[in-house]
Amino acid sequence: MTTLLYFAWVREMIGKDSETLALPAEAATVAALLDWLATRSPGHAAALADRSRIRVAVDQQFASAETPLTAPREIAIFPPVTGG
Amino acid sequence: MTTLLYFAWVREMIGKDSETLALPAEAATVAALLDWLATRSPGHAAALADRSRIRVAVDQQFASAETPLTAPREIAIFPPVTGG
């Protein structure tokens, strides 16, 4: 099982701050995960529509679209940070 | 009458922090004043021996060796400032 964390307007658009689920085999990279997540609800689809505004951290390390997912425990999805 | 003020090691070498006196006619410039002052005591002479280490303000304005003295009320004689 993997815990997905959502922050800021990603959280608001998806309507929850986290969900724990089993990733399907097709979610083998960050990009593929986002493609799959976008099919889960209209809120997911809207939040993830513009991938240029989405950042991802896998097990608390910044990841790119190509980062492979090998049994991650925690994936955070959020907008670009805006500083303090 | 003119009040002379001495600061820092100039004050210590002359042995007083101020004196009020009538300047002689020959003390027509800052340089001439220092020449005359140096004759007043061994302390004055020692304090004023190295003119490169002496700064002068006439009526609270920084002066140069050539600054003419026209009835000054207050002349301060001191080392270069060392900052705060």
Add this chain to the structure above:
Amino acid sequence: MIAARLQQEPFDAAAEQAALTSGRTDLGAAVAFTGLVRADDGLVALTLEHYPAMTLAQLQAIAANAATRWPDTIGTIIHRHGRLLPGDAIVLVTTASPHRAHAFAAASFLMDWLKTKAPFWKREEWADGTTRWVDAKGSDDNAAERWLAKSPSTPP
């Protein structure tokens, strides 16, 4: 050593600076930078959201980076999160060093990074009841790039 903390509560800049300098007689300079929430254009509140597991680690990484650049400089970073009002203090960077140029440079470096790279998301509330998530800013990025150009070791 430059420490970093995250907290919701207000901070006491004077106490933080005293903790750095008390009992020391080798420090010639102490700088305290306090960032304040501005009421630009009728802002009524600013909420900082963050990713707790990553944010503190990143603040500690930039603090360690600064300590490497200015080894004679000590300091403390405190960043607040949660809902803040105009005039509230949102961030403190206090540094102390034998040399004033080091204390100034370390504080300025840390603030450039914090204002642009610190992992926070800011939501603005306006007088008319609307809210808006702040977008990343370009100009502050440039201020941080000045430092990045000097070293490749700045954390993300």
Add this chain to the structure above:
Amino acid sequence: MIAARLQQEPFDAAAEQAALTSGRTDLGAAVAFTGLVRADDGLVALTLEHYPAMTLAQLQAIAANAATRWPDTIGTIIHRHGRLLPGDAIVLVTTASPHRAHAFAAASFLMDWLKTKAPFWKREEWADGTTRWVDAKGSDDNAAERWLAKSPSTPP
């Protein structure tokens, strides 16, 4: 407006900064620089002598100069005189501005000037009982020259 004061007594940096920023919601940045007496090489005390009639006027002139360079920046300069011990705070420059770069730059500019050009004479007391008047320093002069090069209007 940048104010300048001379005093023998300690100052309260937090109170001075609060006086600048309280009730304001347009200020995003506050910088407080505190200069401390260092116990270099066994210094036991430092006495600052000054020329009261000229010193305050010169501090006010450099404060006005800084206010012209950074018109959105407010601040307070407090310089102590008399006998100070290692660890004592000797000078405070606190600035506040809508922009952090202005608050940092004004404080740094004022400190460069104060450390090199402020009309004080310093007498050092050493552990062996000797005293020495400090000579003017070259390196600090260079720090101040960086600013002088930008404008001919800096007071002497």
